[in-house]
Amino acid sequence: MGQAFPERRVPVLIVEDEPILRIDAVDMVEQAGFDAVEATNVEHAIRILEERKDIRVVYMDLDMPRGVKGIEIAAAIRNRWPPIEIILTAAFFTAADLDLPVRAEFFPKPIRKPDMIAAMRRMAMRH
Amino acid sequence: MNVESRTAPLLSRFVVWSVSKRPRQTTRYIIASLIILFIAVFRYAAVTSLVPWMLFMPAVMLISLTFGPLVGVYATFLSGVLAAVSMAPGQTLASLTAEQWVGSGLFLIVTSGIAVTAGELRRALWNARRLADETERAKLALGKSEKRYRSLFENIDAGFCISEVKFDQDGRPVDHRVEEANPAFERHTGLADAVGRYASEVAPGIEQHWHDAYGTVARTGKAFRFEGEAKPLGRWYDAHLFPVPDGKVGMLIADTTKRREAEEALARSEEKWRSLFKTLREGFILGKVIRDADGRIVDWCYEEVNDAWYSLVGMASGAVVGKTIREVFPGIEDDWVMDFARVVDTGEPIRFTRQVGSLDRWYEGVAQPSGHDRFTVIFVEVTDRIQRERRQAALVDLNDRLADEVTVSGIALSAGEILGRALGVELAGYGDVDPDAGTVTVDRDWTTGGARPVGGTFNFRDFGSHVDDLKRGETVVVRDCRTDDRTRRHAAALEAAGARAFVNVPIFERGTVAALLYVCTSVPRGWSGEDLRFIHDVAHRLRLAVGRRRAEQQQHILNEELSHRLKNTLSVVQAIAMQTLGRSEDRTAVLEFESRLSALSKAHDLLLRQNWSAADLHDVAASVLGSFGSDRFHLSGPQSPAGPRATLSLSLLLHELATNAVKYGALSVPEGSVDLNWSIRGDGENRLLHMAWTERGGPAAVEPTRKGFGSRLIRMGLIGAGGVELHYRREGLAVEMTAPLHQLQQA
Numbered sequence: 001m002g003q004a005f006p007e008r009r010v011p012v013l014i015v016e017d018e019p020i021l022r023i024d025a026v027d028m029v030e031q032a033g034f035d036a037v038e039a040t041n042v043e044h045a046i047r048i049l050e051e052r053k054d055i056r057v058v059y060m061d062l063d064m065p066r067g068v069k070g071i072e073i074a075a076a077i078r079n080r081w082p083p084i085e086i087i088l089t090a091a092f093f094t095a096a097d098l099d100l101p102v103r104a105e106f107f108p109k110p111i112r113k114p115d116m117i118a119a120m121r122r123m124a125m126r127h
Numbered sequence: 128m129n130v131e132s133r134t135a136p137l138l139s140r141f142v143v144w145s146v147s148k149r150p151r152q153t154t155r156y157i158i159a160s161l162i163i164l165f166i167a168v169f170r171y172a173a174v175t176s177l178v179p180w181m182l183f184m185p186a187v188m189l190i191s192l193t194f195g196p197l198v199g200v201y202a203t204f205l206s207g208v209l210a211a212v213s214m215a216p217g218q219t220l221a222s223l224t225a226e227q228w229v230g231s232g233l234f235l236i237v238t239s240g241i242a243v244t245a246g247e248l249r250r251a252l253w254n255a256r257r258l259a260d261e262t263e264r265a266k267l268a269l270g271k272s273e274k275r276y277r278s279l280f281e282n283i284d285a286g287f288c289i290s291e292v293k294f295d296q297d298g299r300p301v302d303h304r305v306e307e308a309n310p311a312f313e314r315h316t317g318l319a320d321a322v323g324r325y326a327s328e329v330a331p332g333i334e335q336h337w338h339d340a341y342g343t344v345a346r347t348g349k350a351f352r353f354e355g356e357a358k359p360l361g362r363w364y365d366a367h368l369f370p371v372p373d374g375k376v377g378m379l380i381a382d383t384t385k386r387r388e389a390e391e392a393l394a395r396s397e398e399k400w401r402s403l404f405k406t407l408r409e410g411f412i413l414g415k416v417i418r419d420a421d422g423r424i425v426d427w428c429y430e431e432v433n434d435a436w437y438s439l440v441g442m443a444s445g446a447v448v449g450k451t452i453r454e455v456f457p458g459i460e461d462d463w464v465m466d467f468a469r470v471v472d473t474g475e476p477i478r479f480t481r482q483v484g485s486l487d488r489w490y491e492g493v494a495q496p497s498g499h500d501r502f503t504v505i506f507v508e509v510t511d512r513i514q515r516e517r518r519q520a521a522l523v524d525l526n527d528r529l530a531d532e533v534t535v536s537g538i539a540l541s542a543g544e545i546l547g548r549a550l551g552v553e554l555a556g557y558g559d560v561d562p563d564a565g566t567v568t569v570d571r572d573w574t575t576g577g578a579r580p581v582g583g584t585f586n587f588r589d590f591g592s593h594v595d596d597l598k599r600g601e602t603v604v605v606r607d608c609r610t611d612d613r614t615r616r617h618a619a620a621l622e623a624a625g626a627r628a629f630v631n632v633p634i635f636e637r638g639t640v641a642a643l644l645y646v647c648t649s650v651p652r653g654w655s656g657e658d659l660r661f662i663h664d665v666a667h668r669l670r671l672a673v674g675r676r677r678a679e680q681q682q683h684i685l686n687e688e689l690s691h692r693l694k695n696t697l698s699v700v701q702a703i704a705m706q707t708l709g710r711s712e713d714r715t716a717v718l719e720f721e722s723r724l725s726a727l728s729k730a731h732d733l734l735l736r737q738n739w740s741a742a743d744l745h746d747v748a749a750s751v752l753g754s755f756g757s758d759r760f761h762l763s764g765p766q767s768p769a770g771p772r773a774t775l776s777l778s779l780l781l782h783e784l785a786t787n788a789v790k791y792g793a794l795s796v797p798e799g800s801v802d803l804n805w806s807i808r809g810d811g812e813n814r815l816l817h818m819a820w821t822e823r824g825g826p827a828a829v830e831p832t833r834k835g836f837g838s839r840l841i842r843m844g845l846i847g848a849g850g851v852e853l854h855y856r857r858e859g860l861a862v863e864m865t866a867p868l869h870q871l872q873q874a
Contacts, residue, residue, distance in 0.1 A: 018695075024702030063695060091694035108732075109698040110724050112754065 009035035010124045011052065015045040015060040025059060032117040034124070042073050049081060056083065057123050059116075062090035063109075075101045085123035087116065138192075142252040145193045155194040159202045162186050167209035183210065187238050188245045196246020203238040207231055286315035286380045289371055292338070292345040293325070300342025302327050306375065315382045316360055330359040337366075344368040344376045354383060363387045410436040410490075412504040413497070416471050417451060424468035426451045430501065439508045441486065456485055470494045470502050480509065487551075489513040511657065518661045521549040525665060529672035536570040538676060542644070542669045543573030550658060552648040554625045556581065557669060560633070560640050565594055567643050574625075581624060590624075591617045593631065597640055603631040604659065607651035628652040630659065632666040636674075644669060690735040694728050719837075723782060726751055730778035734771050741768035741872065744777075744816075748803055751781045759794055760785075764805035767816065773871045776847045783837045784820050784862065793825030793859045800824055807868060814868040818845060822859030830855045846870050 012034040016022040026036040037055060039045035049055060058077060062070030074086050078101035086104035089111055100106055105119050150158070163186060170182050183206035191199025211223060211231055223231075280287060288308035295301045305312075305321045313319055321329045326337065336355055344351050350369040357364060367379040404411060413431040416424045428451045437444045447455055452463060462481060470477055476495040482488065492506025528541035539557035547555035556572020558581075568584040587594035591614035593603040606628050608614040608621040621627065626647035634642040644666040654662075701724050708717050729750045733742040744767045752760045769777060785794070785801075793799030805818040822828070830853075831838060844851040845866040854861040 018699065020699050020702045020706070024705050027705065063691065091691045091698065108728075109694045110701045110721070110728050111698070112721055112725050114718065115754075 009033060010057065011035040011037050011055045012057040012059055012120060013037045013039055013045060013048060013052075013055045015039045015042065015058060017041055018061070021061065028113050028117065029059070029120065032120060034120065042070075045073075046077075049077065049084070057085045057087065057120055059087045059089070059120070062088055071098060071100075074104060078102065078104065085126070087119055087123070089116075139252040139256050142192060142249050143256045146249075146253050150194070155198045156201060159190045159194060159198045160205060162190060163202050163205045163209060167206070167213055170210070171213040183234075184238055184241060187242050191242040191245035192249045195249065196243045199242025199246055200239050203235060203242050206238065207235045210234070280309050282311075283309065284311055284381070286312035286382075287377065288312050288321070288380075289375050289377045290326075290341060291375050292341045294342065300338040300345070302338060303341045303376070305329075312380070315364070315380055316357075316362075318360075330357065332359045333357060340366070340368055341376050341378075344370055345374055354387075404433050407433055407435050407505075408507070409492070410439040410504075410506050410508075412436060412506075413501060414452075414467060414504065415499075415501045416468055418500075424464070424471065426453045426464060427467055427502075428452075429455070439490070439506070440483075440488075456483060458485060460484060467494050467502055467504070470496050471500055479506075480513075482513075514657065518549050518657075518664075521545045521661075522664060522668070525668055529668065532672075533676075535673050535676050535680075538669065538672050540571050540573055542665055542672075546644075546646055546662065546665050547573050547575060549661065550646060550648075552646050552652075554581065554645075554647040556645055557673075558643050558645070560597070560643050562598055562640050572645075589617065590614065590621050590626075597631060597633040597643065600633055600635060600640070602633070602659065602663070603629075604654050605629050606653050609651075622649070625649045628654070630654055630662050632662055634666060634670045634673075642670070642673070686735055690731060693731055697724055697728050700724070719786070722786065723779065725754070726778050726782035727775065729754075730775045733778075734774055741770050742774045743767070744769050744805060747774050747777050748781055751778045752785055752801075752803075755785045755789060755794065759800050761800065761802045763803075764818070765807060767805070767807060767868070768872055770871065770873045772873065773846050773866070776843060777845055779840050780843065780845065780864075781820075783840045784860075787837060787841075788822055788825070788860070791826070792828065793822035796825050798824045799859070812869065815865050816845065816868050816871050818864045820860070820862040820864070822861070825859045827857040828855035828860040 012029045014022060014025045014029065014036055016025055016038075017040055022038060022040070026038060029036045034057070037048060037052065039048050045058070045060070049058075060070065060074060062074075070088070070090070074088060077084060078086060086101060088098075088100070088104055088106045089109055090098075090106070091109040098106055105123075107116050107119070163183065166182050166186050183203075187199055187202045187206060190202045211227070286309065288305050290303040290305045292300050293302040293304065302325045304325045305323070308322050312321070316330075318329045326333050334355070334357065337357065340351055340353060340355075343349075348370045350367065352365075352367045354363065354365050356362070362382050362384040364380045365383045369377050369379075371377040411431075411433040412429060414427045415430050417426040417428055419425045428449065429447045430449075432447055434444065436447070442455075452459055456463075460481070460483070463483070466477055466479060466481075469475075474496045476493055478491075478493050480489065480491040483490065487510075488508055489510045489512075490506045491509045492504055494502055494504045497503050522545075525542060525545045528545065529538055532538045532541050542557060543555040547553070554572060554574050556569055558567040558569035558572075560567050565587045566584050567587065569581050572581050587597075591608070591611075593605070593613040596603050596613070603613070605611045605614055605626075608627055608629070609618045614621055621629070624647070626645075627649050628651050629645060629647040632644040633640040634644060636642075644662065646662055701721055704720055705717060730742075730747065733746055733750055736742070744764060745762060747769055748760075748762050749757070752762075781803075788794040788799075788801055793801055800823055802821040802823065803818070804821070805816060808815050808817055841853070841862070842849065842851055845864050848866070848870075850865045852863040854863070
């Protein structure tokens with residue numbers, strides 16, 4: 001599938017504290033033809049975003065216990081880096097319960113990967 | 128005397144006769160003259176000079192008797208003249224001898240005296256006669272009168288007797304003897320032979336007061352009337368004693384025993400009614416309506432009320448009779464006037480249950496017309512009952528509201544409102560207590576009548592020392608914060624919060640006070656036992672409801688947490704599966720695995736929303752099929768709950784059918800669609816759920832050669848126990864699934 005995309009892979013920041021889920025997510029975005037950048041928590045993610053200006057898509061798990069309320073972080077990212085696209089997942093919520101930031105998309109766990117990959121590609125196309 | 132007695136009547140009769148004739152004076156003189164002339168002629172012719180005057184004397188006497196002394200004297204002088212003439216016929220008087228002159232003079236003097244004497248006799252006889260007549264008449268009259276009185280005496284209804292009073296040496300009356308009595312006396316006393324005997328003989332044991340009465344009348348001479356009992360006779364008398372001559376006492380008596388008994392019976396009866404009226408616990412009013420100039424009833428006046436009225440209304444005794452209800456209760460509800468006006472106007476009694484707002488009391492009773500613009504009301508106070516009923520209703524209302532309210536704050540507000548309205552206070556609410564900090568935190572409370580809602584966190588110590596009682600689990604009842612020892616010094620703060628009087632009920636959780644139910648009012652109030660019971664009752668219910676709601680919230684949080692962890696775990700399982708199966712393996716299988724896992728997860732979501740009890744069939748279907756494009760499915764069927772197991776198996780089944788339809792069936796072409804219909808057939812225990820999956824607009828269905836996991840899932844049916852028929856038709860796949868409804872709904 002990756003062959004259909006240009007050589008320079010679009011970097012996707014994966015914010016996930018659960019290692020197994022992070023590995024799986026990294027696999028998923030890489031197989032989809034993106035460049036996976038890993039962050040193990042919100043602070044880490046913020047640091048990466050400050051350093052790497054090329055990141056255009058952030059995939060974040062809202063269920064991270066140590067973080068501040070995930071949805072607020074997502075809103076903060078949206079405000080600080082308006083061009084960045086946000087994909088959220090969580091086991092706790094359904095999309096209807098969430099006050100999603102503009103242009104963000106939400107996929108409840110366990111995710112159907114094809115849906116999420118499709119969303120990432122749509123987002124990458126915008127840039 | 129004898130002669131007199133014999134002659135007197137004859138003479139007197141003559142005199143009476145002559146007097147009664149009453150001839151005129153001239154007639155008298157003419158008759159007297161004629162008699163004397165006749166005698167003179169007779170003497171002249173027959174008698175000589177011998178005693179010539181003697182013949183005239185009887186005639187003069189007779190004339191005098193008959194016609195009075197003046198006529199007698201006239202006759203005397205006429206006789207003298209005629210005698211003188213007859214003695215010397217044809218001669219002058221000078222020819223009379225000296226003897227003759229002397230004789231004539233003597234005659235004149237004597238006869239004049241006789242005439243005067245006879246005249247006096249005549250007068251005396253006449254007077255005697257008249258006196259006798261008068262006496263006779265008086266006698267007659269007296270006899271008549273006596274007869275009349277005697278008859279009256281004999282015939283009157285009243286008993287009558289005349290008695291003589293006997294006094295002892297000290298002058299005290301000790302007895303009396305009946306001297307005379309009429310027949311009625313016997314009837315009234317029952318004493319047949321009382322006359323001539325002493326009262327103490329005929330009626331032994333007669334009361335001294337009778338003797339005293341007799342004595343008093345005899346001594347004072349004044350009449351005396353009294354009513355008294357004569358025990359020996361077993362009777363009561365109305366006695367009228369009066370003095371009669373000779374120091375005796377007359378008595379008129381009437382037996383009043385019967386009348387008295389009747390009166391006593393009446394009095395007893397009246398007493399009975401009066402005492403009933405007085406002791407009646409029901410209030411009683413005799414009222415008279417008051418009309419305006421047009422005759423419309425505008426008010427009514429209390430003519431009589433019983434003691435119960437005062438206690439039921441709470442007024443000083445005697446303060447109301449003669450006043451109108453509008454005077455007694457200014458601003459009273461008009462119905463209190465108009466309803467009784469209607470009773471008077473229509474003559475129909477009414478029953479009422481009504482409040483006197485100014486007294487804050489309820490009354491129930493009956494008003495009845497009693498004629499002449501009057502009516503009676505008999506009533507009881509039912510304030511307690513009404514309050515009880517209202518509170519009962521309030522509790523029922525509370526239960527409903529508590530069941531409806533979702534949040535603790537809503538429960539507290541509802542309880543506050545119901546409590547406040549039922550007790551008629553201005554402020555009521557519920558707050559969480561932090562016993563260590565000594566604070567209460569109020570979210571929202573109920574207020575009315577201008578009371579400011581309390582909100583926020585307060586320190587108990589700012590309002591008094593009653594928190595110590597609360598911590599010990601005691602209900603704090605303050606009738607007036609200015610006088611209560613615990614709050615006196617903080618009265619201003621309490622009053623500013625609208626709590627002149629208040630009740631605080633602590634609500635305990637795990638041994639410490641966790642919350643507080645409070646009821647406050649801005650005026651002093653003596654909380655009744657009924658009030659406190661009601662507040663406790665509400666507190667109890669509130670505590671249960673809050674506890675239940677908190678438990679539910681806890682449960683909800685737990686459920687969410689569980690679901691969260693389950694789904695997270697599923698995600699991890701998914702990730703492990705992906706990583707384990709690796710990239711080289713069959714991608715399709717991995718994706719199917721993911722997809723099934725997702726369907727399972729969605730089923731869990733649904734069940735979570737229903738607290739793991741049951742999900743609606745429609746929701747289950749919509750949730751699973753939604754991710755395949757909701758516009759391609761047509762769902763229809765009655766609402767029907769599915770238990771957790773059925774929800775899971777149905778989710779997986781529909782997911783498999785939809786996946787197949789996308790791969791090979793109707794959904795593999797843009798115009799294909801799927802109908803999912805379900806219905807309930809049969810009744811009672813044997814009701815079956817029938818569900819049909821019908822694909823249209825796609826390629827003809829072909830039975831697969833390989834029976835994979837998907838096929839097996841489908842064949843497991845609605846509840847994992849079969850009951851599935853697959854029809855591979857040209858129009859598309861049709862699946863008929865049935866399951867007993869009760870199994871479907873089981874947990």
